[in-house]
Amino acid sequence: MISTPRDVRDVYGRRYRIGEDARELTGHPRRWQLWAAWACMVAISPLQYSFGTAALGLESDRGWGTARTLWLLALFVACQALVAVPAAWAHRVRRLTPAQLVIAGGVLAVVGLVTLAHVHTYVVVLVGYSLLGGTGAGIVYAACITTSARWFPERRTATIGFVTGGFAVGAVPSIVLLAIVDEPIVYDLTAAVALLAVLAAGGLLKDPPRHWWPAELDAQAWAVDRKLNRSIPHNAPAVRQYRPGEALRTGALPLMWLLLAISAALSLFGIAFVVSYAVASGHAFGTAAVAAGMLAAVNGLGRSAAGSLSDRFGRRRVLAAVLMIEGFAHIGLVVANAGWAFVLCAMFAGLGGGAFYAIMANLVLEFFGENSLLQNQAILYSAKAVGGLLGIGVAASLVSVAGYRPLFLGAGLLGVLTALSVRLLKQPGRPALPARPQLGTPVTGE
DSSP states (O other): OOOOOEEEEOTTOOEEEESOOHHHHHSSOTHHHHHHHHHHHHHHTHHHHTHHHHHHHHHHHSOOHHHHHHHHHHHHHHHHHHTHHHHHHHHHTSOOOHHHHHHHHHHHHHHHHHHHHHOOOHHHHIIIIIIIIHHHHHHHHHHHHHHHHHHOGGGHHHHHHHHHHHHHHTTHHHHHHHHHSOHHHHHHHHHHHHHHHHHHTGGGOOOOOTTBOOTTSOHHHHTTOTTTOTTTTTOOOOSSOOOHHHHHHTSHHHHHHHHHHHHHHHHHHHHHHHHHHHHHTTOOHHHHHHHHHHHHHHHHHHHHHHHHHHHHHOHHHHHHHHHHHHHHHHHHHHHOOSHHHHHHHHHHHHHHHHHHHHHHHHHHHHHHOSTTHHHHHHHHHTHHHHHHIIIIIIHHHHHHHHOHHHHHHHHHHHHHHHHHHGGGOOOTTOOOOOSSOOOOOOOOOO
């Protein structure tokens, strides 16, 4: 029997639906939703994060060349990011369930993996991998992070970081296998695993009621108690609810979009080129594969930790820090001569290149409120499409002209500049007091 829910509001006017246990709603503890979403993200991750390792074989065995091969990944990323808006619409307006979205997206992702493994016609691979596979990956990505975040509203940033981290960590086994086994076998194996995962784990996903809140946690106390909610001192809630048009007119969402586009371009640049750059720099292919594996692993594992740190020290402060790490790591790849140093820099590039996604997703909530959260987050995430086209496609065309070192150095400097620009992000509607002492005006006549 499902308990009767109660509607509760905190001092900021935010709504909470209290009284329904996750077991009553789904038959399982809410942690099942978290792990199911994570498993689906792990399953589709080889589509993006293993491509840089596979690219060397694709461009030589199929005669496509470096630029044409990497444009496949650029268009894949663009489709993955742009589908966030229609996926949010289908989820919110058409009432498609997370299970329906994930299973449909997972099947498209499997088509992308199989196409990449067995088709040698470039246009067919462009359609199968980049368009269909990218669309499928984007649908799975959007549904998984939205559903998991709704089940853990008190730990949104860490939850989003953990689930999106699976999108990177899951590629590590395929990166290792691609270094020692023929490519088609690896992609056939990953396609089979992906299909099983989205059918089994994806079928478990279910949305909680809107504004759902865990009954064991006092929502009104959580809104004001710093011991319960460690993010209170540094992360203020939205002043009011902003619709997408209103959020765009504040100037904060366009600036956030620009910062994400640049950050994503730098992150994807590292993912796409770290293997080929390592080989071109004289490192062994084994070193290049280890660098790619460490980049993917730390990219995924660091997201949840960065989310928790942003709760304690502030979103913008931690965001600036991880972007600074990403920038300096790209510069480090230019000066690293020893193999171990190259792997270490790739690891830090992965740390900085993944953590910003979860932090920015939660900044949207804290800047613009929850009523239009899906739409506002979808607008922000579309910046990854531009980042992919620039950081992978355009960069691939420039590599043949300028070489790797100038591009990695330029990416590093741009990353540092982006980190410094984070201070320009201001919460709409909340005035910022100047740092100088407020002298005021003497009061007389009392």
